[in-house]
Amino acid sequence: MATLADRLDHVLGVKAAEGLREHFDMQTVEDLLRHYPLRYATQGQPLTEEAPEEGQHITVMGRVTKTELRPMKNRRGSLLKVNLDTGGARPVEITFFNGDKVRYLVKDGVRAMMSGTVHWWRPDRWNLSHPDYLILPEKGDGSIENLTAVHGGGALRGLAQSAKGAGGLDVSFFEREFIPVYPSTAKVQSWDLLRCVRQVLDQLDPIDDPLPESLRAEHALLPVSDALRLIHLPEHKADIEAARGRLRFDEAMALQLVLAERRHQVEGRTAKPCPPRTDGIAAAFDKRLPFELTEGQRTVIDEISADLSRSHPMHRLLQGEVGSGKTIVALHAMLQVVDNGQQCALLAPTEVLAAQHYRSLTKMLGDLGSAGELGAAEQATKVVLVTGSMSAGQKRAALLDAVTGEAGLVIGTHALIQDNVEFFDLGMVVVDEQHRFGVEQRDALRTKAKGTASPHLLVMTATPIPRTIAMTTLGDLETSVLTQLPRGRSPITSKVVPAKVKPAWVDRAWERIREEVAEGRQAYVVCSRIGDEEENGKGKGRKAKAEEEKEGPTTHSAVDMYEMLGSGPFKDLRVGLLHGRLPADEKDSVMRAFNDAEIDVLVCTTVVEVGVDVPNATVMVIVDADRFGVSQLHQLRGRVGRGKHAGLCLLITEANPVGTAMARLEAVAGTTDGFELAVLDLRQRREGDVLGSAQSGTARSLRLLSLLDDLEVITAAQQLAREIVESDPGLKNHPGLARMMRAAVDGERLEYLAKS
Incomplete structure (x- = not known):
């Protein structure tokens, strides 16, 4: 007998358990039993979705309805083209490269199981190339009979041979109405998993249910066993x-x-209360604002102010549309903390964004942010910047201001997390674009508070999060949402430029930029990669270089685009280049020049994705737009239309006009509603990835729960x-x-x- 906590090698044997551990990280009986079937199949029904992903390993079962032997074009031998009717809208197309050998087994009318890798060869057509296969013998009534001889090839043939007579793969099992099909690999296939599951279930002891019977009855839930x-x-x-x-x-x-x-x-935890003051820097800042805050900003400021006034730490998420004014809200909160004698740290994901925050905050504060300088206001504090690429002298001065308490606002990148960065009395941490940080990085900054107190925490994102996602991934945070755009913000129009079918439209995009520049305005051209790392083949693997020589480059780099535009369509304009590999002082210099309208067109990578605010920039062209995610495109285009002139975003793509990539771009161009796009992004990326697989190293963490559709359950x-x-x-x-x-x-x- 076996329990859920038993090790698989004790129940299944070392060999079977090793495969499950290596390919699925399964250690216990419960790990295996919670590896649920992807779907179910009956005789003659599909064992996979109608449109599986490129490269996915799948298994299908059905009846062969057509076979055709064709000579190979470039070498000796024949291909066998097979249609397998699985009950779907169209038969599954299968190709065997050893057609002369296979045709004697894979014949019209036979029932077969086939397992292989999906290959899409047209936007609407896919096939399996040279799959493993097993012929399933039938009785006169059409039911499957036990194997007396194994006919097939590859792993399925080997599986059937090893299972025959050993109780491993009972062929009569295919007479069941529902046959489970599992997430699998080429090494551990669905039927291997099925054999292991059946073996475990045969030995499983009764299970004590962790949910009480009253709760199960209330929600109409089965016992877990x-x-x-x-x-x-x-x-x-x-x-x-x-x-x-x-x-x-x-x-x-x-x-x-x-x-x-x-x-x-x-x-x-405990935190130092920071109630609002009527005679402090926050109140002085409010009086100096040259514009009126939106009703939404006022509401969120009040929510945060109430949190800061309590004796336990604020733990709040502030999400808002691109350009909704989150920075003003965060600054007001930080000034309220400064009014109570404590410091604030603002953590930004890139040096460009950290420097932008430093410039924008010091500009907004004016003499309120110049403590220690001649002409500083009476309530003034000091704002300092800490980044990894600063000179030793600059960093030493900034760190001294932080540890002595001279600086009320400390802005920086990951450099703030280093052990040698200390604060006099850290009262609040603001994390901008929180999804761009690892958890350990965020936690490291929060431990820098004085004594046993915890700092207040405000995390911000301009990537809208649907309610169920926020409840599931950020359920320990209170949430504030900004949906109103400040007065004076102009609308943004987005258009898709299909470069393959309308190459003249690309030229028109460059003309459109020239027209805006002629009116005294500025533009961005965004590329998906830098490009300078690839000179002379550096930074490329042998396979990548071979592919490029074979097929040509598939994307346009920022470096190449900068050279092409600067010597071609924009040769008489002032063109700048900005990307993450430039030295920090050069990045800052380029960004300052663009801010000061000394650059007409900025060719860049996604370093401008968040936080960059140049009101005079009205046009953005995103090259190879299909290489960007939905949320990323929404963030990028939020960099234009930030002033009194309308914004225009042009999405250039060479994607198939009828493919999913083009449909995604058309959806982005069709709405500026970030929450609507967030739902679209989630559905396309698959829900298993939504919790951030890059942060955990796992591809799928949710097996059955839908973060979009299961609000009631959540x-x-x-x-x-x-x-x-x-x-x-x-x-x-x-x-x-x-x-x-x-x-x-x-x-x-x-x-x-x-x-x-």
């Missing part, structure tokens, strides 16, 4: 839905328990998780929930969420 069996071996369609419903709730509970524990820990789980953690921090009295929390979501993801 029933759910784990039925998700793998359902008898009816209703079994699948019921099992998914219970296991979906498990995933929501796992996430919400982590966030509830994190929230509880924050509430247990809300119920959040409420329950907070009640449980409030009464039992650490889940000492709920060991089943603690185990479920670890198993329902991958370990690295839990570690990430626990630290966030």
Whole structure:
């Protein structure tokens, strides 16, 4: 017998367990049982979606309806072209390269199982090339009979041979109404996983359910033991839905328990209260504002002000559309903290953005930000910048101002996190574009507060987050949203430029920039890569260089575009170049020149994606726009239209006019609603990645829970998780929930969420 906590090598044997550990990081019986089927198939039905991804390894089963033997064009031998009817809208197209050998087994009318890698050879057509295959013998009534001889090729043939007579792969299993199909690899295929699951289920002891019976009844949830069996071996369609419903709730509970524990820990900390003052720098700043704040800005300022006045640390997310005025709101909050004798740190993801923040904040503060200088205002504080590429003397002076308390506002990049950076009394941390930082980096800055106190925390993002995503990934933060744009902001028009079918439109894009420059305005040209790293083949692997020689470059680099435009369409204009590999002083110099209208056209990479504010810039051309994500495109175009003139964003692409990339660009061009685009981005990127796989190293953490569609489940789980953690921090009295929390979501993801 076996329990959920048992090691797989004890239950399945060392060889089988090693494959599961290596390819899926499975260690225990519960790890395997929570590797749920992607979908189910019956005889003659598809074992995969109609449009699988390029390179995906899939298995299909159906009946061969057509075979055609063709000679190869460039070498001896024949191809066998096969159509396999799986019950879909069109048959699956399959190609065998050893056609002369295969045609005696793969014939019209036979039923077969085939497993291989998807290759898209037209925008609307895909096939499997030389897959593994197994011929399934049939009885007179059409049912599948046991194998007496194995006919097939590749891994499926080997699997059937090893399973025949050993109880591993029971061919009669294909007579079931629903056959599970698992996420798999070329080394560990769906049927390997099925064999392991069946072996484990045959030995599984009864499971103590971590959810009380009253809760299961309230939400109509199956016991976990029933759910784990039925998700793998359902008898009816209703079994699948019921099992998914219970296991979906498990995933929501796992996430919400982590966030509830994190929230509880924050509430247990103390912070120095920073109530608003009527005679301080914040009030003086308010009086000097040359414009009127929006109603939304005032509301959020009041929310943050109330948080700062309490004796436990603020933990708030401020999200708002591009250009909605988050920086003013954050500055007001920081000044309220300075009024109470404490310091603030603003953490930016790039040196360009950090320098931009430094310039914009000192400009907005005027003599309120020049403490220690002649002519400083009575309530003034000092603003300093700390970046990794500053000279030793500059950095030493800035660090001295931070540690002595001379500087009330300290702005910087990752350099602020280093051990040698100390603060006199850090009261608040503002993290700009929080998704661009690793959790450890953010946490390191928060530990720099004085004594046992914790600093208040405000994280900002201009990438809108749908409500369910915020609840699931940032459920330990209170949320404020800015949707109004300040008065005077101009509309932005976006257009797609299909370079392949309308090459003349590209020339028109450059003309459009010239027209704006002639009116005294400025423009950006954004590229997806720098390019200078590729001179003489440096920085390229052998395979990448061979591909470029074979097919030519697929994207336009900033360096090449700068040279082409500067010597061609814009040869009489002032063209600048900005990218992340330039020395810090050169980057700052270029950005200052663009700010001061000494550069007409700035060719750049995504270093201008966030925070850069040049009101005179009215046009942005994004080259190879299909190489950028939806949210990134939305962020980039927010750099134009920031003044009194309307903005224009042109998305140049060589993507297939009828492909998904073009559809994505048309969607971006069709709306400036960031929340609508965030939902589109999530659906296209697949929900398993939404929690930030780059931060955890895992490709998929949610198996069944939909962060877009399961609001009711997430809300119920959040409420329950907070009640449980409030009464039992650490889940000492709920060991089943603690185990479920670890198993329902991958370990690295839990570690990430626990630290966030």
